Amino acid sequence: MARPRRGLVPALALTALLVLYTWAVATRGVALVRTGDPAGIGIGAAVLVVPLVVIGLIAREWLLATRVQQMADELAEAGELPVDTLLRSPGGRIDRAAADEAFGTARAAAERDDAGWREWYHLAFAYDAAGDRRRARHALRTAAALRKTA
Structure with missing residues (x-):
């Protein structure tokens, strides 16, 4: 369904x-x-x-x-869809240190020479969690372009 x-x-x-x-x-x-x-x-x-x-x-x-x-x-x-498990404050804001750590991991994976659309999709998710919507959209466009050529 x-x-x-x-x-x-x-x-x-x-x-x-x-x-x-x-x-x-x-x-x-x-x-x-x-x-x-x-x-x-x-x-x-x-x-x-x-x-x-x-x-x-x-x-x-x-x-x-x-x-x-x-x-x-x-x-x-x-079963590879990114899940938001980042630590949050009582007010719901994402913990900066946790976001930076997740972002660093996603960015390193996307910057590898053999990175595919999945890594760029995960990087877009990390950008979005960090509040950078412009770079998230760019990463999604990159992921879509890589998937189209794959």
Whole structure:
């Protein structure tokens, strides 16, 4: 039985809102182009670039999300999915020393010459636990690229 995807509904809702916004911007751009005025055409054409960029970014994020979920499913099936066992304060904050230790281990594994997507996935998990979302996403993109070529 497939496990529920908790983040799917909010992601779909946000995507729907972005699509509505993109449609609204695109219709304004088309209206400007249709004025026939050179300035309106220029501004309208520039405005139409925004929806194209947004659509590209949305597609890129959904593709990454799909690949990350496939990797997570594969790791879970193999019993290799990372589990957050880091020590926490009574307030729920991760203990810095424990996070640093886990991060060091994951980084060393990912930096090996023979490191594969699994090591990069684990490094992304360590980055996320350390609160570095930007590097976590980069590590996930690296993991997805390595898995695609494997």
